[in-house]
Amino acid sequence: MRLSFRSGNLRLRLTLWYGLAFSILLLLHIGVATYVHYRQLIAQAYHAANEETETVEGLMYQTPDGRVSLNEDYFNHPEVRFRLDRLFEVLAPDGTILYRNSKLNGTELGGKPFHNEGMGSYNERALKLSDGRNVLLVSHFHLLNGRPLILRLAFDQAPLLANVMRFFSVLLLLAPITVMVAVAVVYRVTSGALSPLSNMVRRAERITAERLSERLPVHDASDDLGNAARVFNGLLQRLEDSFSQLKRFTSDASHELRTPLASMRSIGEVSLQKNHSSEAYREVIASMLEEVRRLTHLVDSLLVISRADSGQIALRLSEFSCMDLVQEVVGVVGILAEDKHQTIRMTGNAGIEVRADRGILRQAILNLVDNAIKYSADDSEILVEVRKASEELTEISIVDCGPGIPVDEQSRIFDRFYRTDQGRSREQGGTGLGLSIAKWAVEVHSGTIGVRPGDGGGSCFFVRLPLNSSTSQLR
């Protein structure tokens, strides 16, 4: 069943379901109570009949014609008046009727006696008389002056059933009122309990991509709805964060794309203002193509980042020595250092292995070493060290002799498009994405990346990776 969260609807549903369940239970309850009451009345009737039989035994006397009669004086006592309702019959064991009281109106009470009827104890049975009356009958064997007799005493069931019916109908009449009261109470309680939900729904309806800063009201943080509101607010916070990050990224990216576009446009427009030699046009086109290269590189980097963000990049894990990787990277970019007469010194334990995607991790180290070369002065030394930071952690650190990074910028340099020195970095062909790509490349391997002041006044960039990084931790 689809639950609509329009609160009125939910409230009504809850109430109706409750009302239905309550009614069924109530009816069941009434039925059981009536039955128990009926059984109790019957038991009482038999009990009364047994006592009555004993009383009657004492009132009986033998008439001279061989029949039996009762001392009717007794019935003038008010305390036995109720016994007027009883039906009474006395038989000889051979079935001869010896006495019948007037209430029987001549009908038989049980017919011929059966074998051993009333012997030892009281026989109890329900019986339908020939005139249609339903009776509860008790039989008892009795010796009157040595003469065997069977005493049968019965009560009509009709008044008893009437009593039960009365009981039943009173309960039944009360049932709708009970149900109505219960339903009304439940409706009120549900409304009260759900009103925070309707508030939340109203508030949630106002939340859009443009208004993600809205939050759901938390009425009582300790109850279920309050908890739900809290969880949803957490979700909204995360959404807002990634949304604003995305917005900033998009606008930053657009700005970055603008720079080469602006150059291309100016170069093209200026060259078309006047006639130039074909040699000059070649220069213009070449210069525009250089800008295109920058654009292409920027777009490629943006694509990597967007894929990384959406988790589309699958890792191809393998185990390899960190030192191998460092040497490979230095083998590629080392020539840039040679060009600036810098030396790259590599130290550390060649035996330290990590399990990672070599290509992706290589990208991170490449970016870091490339930066170190870029920002270090000529004739300086760059130190790349591989060591165990702890039992579970390996650290690759790159210490440069650059200008260092101010403390307040240290946390931001891994942000996308963040540059410590705007103009200079762009001139050197940076996209402003190198460090954020490195950060992603390390973090996707459950590692951390950071920067601290280096010993020589420059910076020390470090990458820490779990040594036995279990694959389960990796995305």
Add this chain to the structure above:
Amino acid sequence: MQILIVEDESKLACALQQGLEEEGYSAAVALSGEEALQWFERNTPDLVLLDVMLSKRNGLSVLREFRRDGFQTPVLLLTALDSVEDRVLGLDAGADDYLVKPFAFPELLARVRALLRRTATTPQSVLELADLHMNLAGRTASRAGTALELTSREFDLLEYLMLNRGRVVSREMLTRDVWKETSRYTSLDNVIDVQVARLRRKIDDPYDLKLLHTVRGIGFVLREE
């Protein structure tokens, strides 16, 4: 050699057509998948350059139909989509190669040449250009009879340029084929520029005849001028 260019971006299509014709190929343009399939009924090209993201009909579906009809012509896909899945999808549809936009024209030419090369070229052990000699087996090089002291990377670079002598090679091609870097976002432009400058110092600076030229905005070429 006839090449069909299936590309709905007419500027790009015309540029490719002109570029290929200047290289001595005969090139035709189809601006839609339907046009391309009609064209196939009358002509048999030696190579097809196929854009994947055609506006009306996806290039892959054109390719599948083309292959279903029994054409064996090599197909080079041009696409802006470069994820691994896209590549696999393209190759599964029957493409022979895959080039991601934006590409460098020299790179396109290299791929076209590779696809049109029906028989594998016999590996050469000696390469020559003017007075520059390379012995690939012994990994030695000399110019005007003087042995050149080259590092391993410089030798690989020179070998690649020699194999493509007379043709411009882009930085992307060098990144991929000489530095064996596979990810597109890794820019080795600085490294390549420095490496080329060094190579030039060794093979060109002492001599009057310059062989290694920079084609600004595109890449490098090894040729006598």
